[in-house]
Amino acid sequence: MKGKIFIIEDEASIIQLVQLNLEKEGFIVASSLNGNEGLKELKKFEPNLLLLDWMLPDLSGIDVCKNIRKDNNFKNLPIIMLTAKGEEEDKIKGLESGVDDYITKPFSFNELSARIKAVLRRSDPNIVANDLIFEDLKLDRIEKRVFRDEKEIQLGPTEFRLLEFFLTNPKRVYSRDQILETVWPNNVNVESRTIDVHIRRLRQSINIKDKKELIRTVRSSGYSLV
Amino acid sequence: MKGKIFIIEDEASIIQLVQLNLEKEGFIVASSLNGNEGLKELKKFEPNLLLLDWMLPDLSGIDVCKNIRKDNNFKNLPIIMLTAKGEEEDKIKGLESGVDDYITKPFSFNELSARIKAVLRRSDPNIVANDLIFEDLKLDRIEKRVFRDEKEIQLGPTEFRLLEFFLTNPKRVYSRDQILETVWPNNVNVESRTIDVHIRRLRQSINIKDKKELIRTVRSSGYSLV
């Protein structure tokens, strides 16, 4: 993670918190407490992404946003808007004016981080780690490809998500319920046994002759990647 | 242990007791005496887990729970419900409305602590200590693996739970009844002698040549790990 992030936000405490955490993740961070000044500094700083507060003392977030979009050098700068709770309608306006994503305060840093990465993944794939790697297994989230031992492996969508899930926490054992919750879209109801079948399909795809089995069955607990 | 726990409970004495003990275990604790206020403070506090009383002066626990589940930032917040004795039916409702576990008052702090850790272990494994270690024996609860002297040992589910049980209180002698209550799922009826067989299986698995016996038989009392 080596991208630059600029923050325009008038609450110093939020800046402090976010900045600290983002720097811990390896981003370079600069910030400003108001819109006009922020615009100037931002253009000097040339960030890969902007976190922009909706309510600023001088300009509104939308104004800042429009100004940026007018500037040829920054019209593609990804922007994540920070909105206070209950500004539901505003959210839509925000998106219309060319914001890439928004998040409502109060937010957890984890959620913010996830959104930042998701946005960067689209705009600037090289900045974010997109490859999940475990031993000789590689999963490319951008191109949606999977390789074992340099050789590409064809996976169906569900098997891809399943493997992606295991790769985010290798070695850890997950119960069928946990797998179901995370890998399947919410509020679908599938039999817990169905997972066995998908595990089998995944195993069949990623196993190579003479190479060790990658998915461990832990009786009465679930499965894990090893 | 470095997680944050929020308590919503109208009996100040309970809060005091629980808070004191949780802080002794290294948790950061905040609390509120009623539902509406609690909801607000909770969202500022961003806990890793919520202890929620079922009967509150303003909102019912269920209402609080539903409110939380609606909020994108907190819909996955683990919740343990505190219910008064005899609210059996309510328990079921509680679980349906998305509670992760419940405990009936009066409860011992040990039991509460155990449940908190169990719930956190699933949701936020990094917060809770997951390795049980005793001399050259190591049990990894996340990966579900057991090692003696660095070498991995294969255990069946019951033997795993049995060893996990002994490891939480090494040296202490447990009667067969105590073992049965804790290691076996509630409301199953197994002969007390069955334990002897499982002890044997466990012994066979974890004993290594030239290494001392790890499970001590205390005639007429039970077994212990030494």
Added chain:
DNA sequence: TCTTAATGTTACAGAAATATTACAAATTAA
């Protein structure tokens, strides 16, 4: 030493969990 109660050991049948297969319905691509 004998007796007895407690624990150790073994083998095995049934239970429980997982693996595998096949197939029809649903989804997506052509």
Added chain:
DNA sequence: TTAATTTGTAATATTTCTGTAACATTAAGA
């Protein structure tokens, strides 16, 4: 639209685990 792929489930096969009973051994007191 048709063809191809993907999905979920049910049925069946296989593996592994469990509890019990029967018999063996041990410890300790008389």
